[in-house]
Amino acid sequence: MKKIRVRLGQNGYDVLIGPGLLSETGRLLKDLGCNDKAVIITDPTVKNLYGISLRQSLTGNGFKTTLLEIPEGEEHKSLETAGRLYQELTDAGAERGTPVLALGGGVIGDVAGFVAATYMRGVPLVQLPTTLLAQVDSSIGGKVAVNHSQLKNKIGAFYQPRLVISDITTLQTLPPSELTSGLGEVIKYAVIRDAEFLGYLEEHLDRIKALDAGVFEHIVAVSAKIKAEVVEKDEKDTGLRNILNFGHTVGHAIETVTEFRISHGQSVAIGMMAAVLIASEMGVFENSDVVRIRKLLRRAGLMTKMPKVELGRVMSAMTHDKKVAGGKIKFVLPRAIGDVFVTDDVNMTLVEKILSRT
């Protein structure tokens, strides 16, 4: 097992990564000093796969558990779902010290996290991420949110979990498309912060695809450590945390225009490709590294070319993104592998030209 500490003073917590950890949850919760009730929030697929073993671990350690289910899908990351969960928490007798356990992917983590942040002004939150994306990204950093009137993550809070337990065994049952999507974010971490990690991914991609547990543990741990380090320096997203948006300027626009038919990681992969090409065209990034990144993304099963969408709509979605400040579109561009910078000084004609070619 690997343990990564997210150092945020009183809000600090551990991220535990390893095989079979779900069955240790009861003991780990006891160590946190939680009271003897626990509420699990999950979706039907994850419940069927992991609900029983999680409950056994909790009841075996003296917890009275309630399991609340929400339907799968981004559309259920809503205030309506949150409202229903508040009622169900009340019915289950949840109190200030009752931990909420978010068992599932990023949708569950975000909505259960939002509910934990707001129910009785905040109850302990434990993230139990079961997708690669959730283990490397959404479970760490304390951003919790629901969508509102077509706007993603519009209503939310910064609310750090008390503990993150990433059981890498759960990745064995992920649909291949979810694994590929998560790999987009893993490759992102390598490009923004860690050249050596990029080399590791190039070398071990075949073992990742073969679902090698040791390799999973390593890639989740390295990614989680990078995310933790960035969050520690910028908990409330006012500076450095921006670099995590590498590939996301174009990526979010693709998600919006395709109405989320193209997955997040896949959209980010296309966005990363656009960013490296922009940097190369601006003369700040080596072309040989562009070739290297393209090759890795493709080997991972990610598309690097723009989907068949109207370019004008992608350009316009970029301008309307919530992250645009004062009309200036921010890009995260690489200088070298492992080193990126944030700029709002990118010529949009160049962006359009690159996108029309990719």
Ligand SMILES: NC(=O)c1ccc[n+]([C@@H]2O[C@H](COP(=O)([O-])OP(=O)(O)OC[C@H]3O[C@@H](n4cnc5c(N)ncnc54)[C@H](O)[C@@H]3O)[C@@H](O)[C@H]2O)c1
């Ligand atoms: N809070 C943050 O910082 C942050 C960061 C990135 C993304 N997000 C959010 O995360 C969400 C996307 O999360 P996601 O990609 O994990 O998708 P998801 O939560 O929708 O999960 C994808 C699917 O995988 C299934 N699943 C989950 N674990 C499984 C397993 N082990 N085996 C088999 N099936 C499993 C789920 O039932 C679901 O159908 C988005 O809402 C996004 O906004 C949040």
Ligand SMILES: [Zn+2]
């Ligand atoms: Zn992302």
